Amino acid sequence: MAQRVSLFVTCIVDQLFPQIGMAMAHVLERLGYQLDFPEGQTCCGQPAFNSGYRQEARIVARHFLDVFEKCEAIVVPSGSCASMAIHHFPDLFAKEPETLARVRALRERIWEFSTFLTAVAGVEDVGARFPDVVTFHDGCHALREMGVKSAPRRLLAQVRGLELREMQPAEECCGFGGTFAVKFGELSGAMARTKVEAILRTGARSVVSLDPSCLMQIRGALSRAGSEVRTLHLAEVLASR
Amino acid sequence: MSAEFQQHIHDTLADGRLQSAVYTSTGRLKEGRSAVVAHDVLPDYQELRTQANAIKKHAIENLDHYLEEFERNVEAHGGRVVWCKDGSEVADFVLELAKERGARLIVKSKSMLTEEIDLNERLERHGLESVETDLGEYIIQLAHERPYHIVAPALHKTREQVADLFTARLHVPHETVIEKQTATARAVLREKFLAADIGISGANFLVADSGAIVLVENEGNARLATSAPKIHIAIAGIEKIVPRAQDLATFLKLLARSATGQLLSVYTSFLSGPRRPDEIDGPEEFYVVLVDNGRTRLLQEREKRQSLYCIRCGACLNACPVYRKIGGHSFPWVYSGPIGAILTPQFLGVQREPALPFASSLCGACAEVCPVKIDIPKALLDLRCEVKKAEMREKQNRLEKLAFRVFAWVMSHPRIYEMAGRMAGSAFPEENAGWLRRVPGLMNFGPMRAWADQRDLPPPPARSFREMWRRR
Structure with missing residues (x-):
């Protein structure tokens, strides 16, 4: 088991949602990892x-x-950013054998947060308590590019006091899509509102996801609709006691 | 983005009735598919997809060989194969044949290829009557529209709209009961079938080793259109070839499941050649028109070649959250949804609608359901790159290019990145924990406005993660 873990918090967490990065650090430290934050990231x-x-x-x-x-x-703390490095860096450097070799050596060591916990740390119960009704949004890249489906659910299942209510459909895109969200603002907004309706139908008080960008999209639409439903990264739930 | 594309998207999103019709219908097809490919129902589903992909890959990479084998076998059964470069060659062939045989009325079964080459319009311009006999296609032909969906062409029409259409065009009483509307169409079409001189169909598969075409349908109209008239012309893209009849065991298991959630369609017809002396029905003449219309151009590019694997099941449309919002008619060509978003620029050039490959959140739902495993998201990413290269050549969109050069520079200089983050944060009012409805003055530019037009903005935190990390 790797004892030392480096955090790639992503630019969106660094600049907009630092609490997600801090929560992820708390969970990993509690599991006994030594953390490192490479400042150049x-x-x-x-x-x-x-x-x-x-x-x-x-x-x-x-x-x-x-x-x-x-x-x-x-x-x-993002399926999408992890997938970029793991799945798309090789495409980017397909014609540069030396860099490609570096990419291939590195990609084996990059982990999406929930997968790291279940597959590397080998834990499902991190000792968290979160008395709330939550629903889980599958981020598209975590789900379809990284194949992450059960890990976050297994982790949530062990959280004291937490009730998970699946939304229908959980696997439909929230409409973020990076620059798509602003290039096709009206369409992206319509997709977000469909997601919000699915969330509200569950009666959950919080939406949990692995991707800060999906959460930004969903929270932005929830807030615009005047909803009190909260958005939380899985790390924030797992860091609660 | 063309004003036309933007307008179509806006109008579709603003039409509440259409929104719910499209979302509900595609949802039903999507759930139907999920149910019949589920692991407990079809345990070898993923293996079937892998196999289908491998067969298509092999067939497309040996297209010349299999097409010639197909031609030999069709001709051995007394049929004829006609090779056409494009739509005008197809129309010329049909018109010539109609003239020689004195034909005036054509009945058609559903075919995306004939939509692609505007065959009906081309024939009608020369005085032939060409009638669509699939109910959905018949409805949109009466309405003078393009198919809204690859397998459900009139998916967007309500029964009230169909009632209005039938009353206006067929002069029948206003009738909103679907069964009665079907009966009306059937009565009209039955006469057409009986009087038709030529039947035109597409082909779901061209089978090289048996010289047969395969038609998959639910209404029986394709079977009638290909057997009642004296002449049958099947018109198909060259990519429809499969090497062996036994390959159909793979494709027929996937096609109806992916398209409509059926285990098998109601009718699956294998047609090989005209009526033989000992047979009681079938046409006297049988032609297969093999159409290129841009396909050999795709064949030259390894990355684009896989678009030719498509079996036109429409599963990617039903799975696509973008299609389900903007519908089929927002797309610039006959092919809509994710497959349309790659086929259109690949066939017509990226300049036809440069924004099309960008009209996707890259969610990957299309690739997940594609029965022949076309990597549509990857094709979209490649096309985006092609669009940017074309823009650079034409010196268009230079501001965006500059923005991304600045982005790359900032993101490869951590100190500049940190400073830029602080500056952007300071343009926002002091943190008050609430999400913002409006963009503060200094930040009020294009993308920020586009975000805030639809959603609230997160307030920038008092400290970035790296600042918090340093302080702990």
Whole structure:
């Protein structure tokens, strides 16, 4: 078991939702890991990649490689950003064998937060208490690119006082999609409202997800609709006692 | 984004009735599919997909070989294969044949390819009457519209709208009971079938080793259209080829399940050649028109080639949260939904609607349900790249390019990144824990406005994560 864990908190957590990064750090420390926050970290480059700017994405991806290359295990509070490094960096450097080799060596050590807990740390019960009715939103990249479905649910099942009520459908996109959210604002907003309706139908008081960007989209739409339903990253739930 | 595309999206989103019709119908198809591919019902579903993908890959990479084998076998049964480069060659062939045989009336069964080449319009311009006989296709033909959906062309029409349409075009009493509307259409179409000189169909599969075409349908109209008239013309894209009849064991298990949630469609017809002396029905003449219309161009590019695997099941449309909001007619061409978003730019060029590959949240639901495993999200990402390259050549959208160059520079310079974050945060009012309804003055530019137009904005925190980390 890796004893030292490096945090890649992602730019969105760093700049907008630092409490998610702190919660993730608390959970990992409680499990006995030594934490490291490489100060040079910024972003995974996904906004440029998804917008068709490969050259710009490569600049950011190369920076990511430089910052994290020496780390033993890198834990990320986002399925989407982890997937960028794991699944899309190889596409970005397909024509640069040396960088590709570095990418391949690094991707084995990058972990989405919930998968790290269940697959590497081997825990489901982290000793959390969260007396609330919650529903879980499957982020598309965590679900379909990373295959994460049961890990967060197994972790939530062990939280004292927590009742999970699945929304229908849980697997439909919230409409964020990076720059899609602003390039097709009206469409993205309509998708968010459909998600919000599914959440409200459960009667849950909180929505939990693995992706800060989905949570920003959902919370933005909930707040616009005047709803009191909270949004929380899984790490925040697991850090509660 | 073209004003037209934007307007279509806006209008569809604003139409409450249409929103609920599309969301409900696609939802039903989507759930139907899920139920029949579930692990306890079809345990080898994933293996079937892998197999289907492998067969298609092999067939497409050996297209010349299998098409020639198909031609030999069709001709051995007394049929004829006609090769056409594009829609005008197809129309010329049909018109010529109609002229020689003195034909005036054509009955058609549903075919996306004939939609793709506007065959009906081309034929009608020359005085032929070409009638669609699939109920959905018949409705949209009467309404002079394009199919709304690959397998359910009139998915957007309510029964009230169909009643209005039938009354206006067929001069029948206003009738909103669906069964009675069907009876009306049947009465009209039955006469057409009996009087038709030529039947035109598509083909779901072209089977190389048996020289047969396979038609999959539910209404029986394709069977009638291909057997009642004296001449049957099947028109299909060259990518419809499968090497062996036994490959159908894979595809027929996947097609109806993916399309409509049926285990098998009501009718599956194998047609190979004209009526033989000992047979009691079937056409006297049998033609298979093999159409390129841009397909060989795709074949040249390894990454795009896999779009030719598509079996037109429409599952990606039903799974797509974007299609379910913007519907079929927002898309610029006959193919809609995720497959349309890649086929349109691949066939017509990215300039046709440069925004199309960007109209996706890249959620991946399409790839998850595709029975032949086309990696649509990856194709979209590649097309986005192609659009940006085209824009650079044309010196368009330079502000966005500049923005991403700045982004890359900032994100590869951590100190600048930290400073930029602080500056952006300071443009917001002091933290008051609430999410913001409006963008503060200094930050009030394009993307921020587009966000706040639909959703509230998170208030920037007092400290970034790295600042909190340093202080602990």
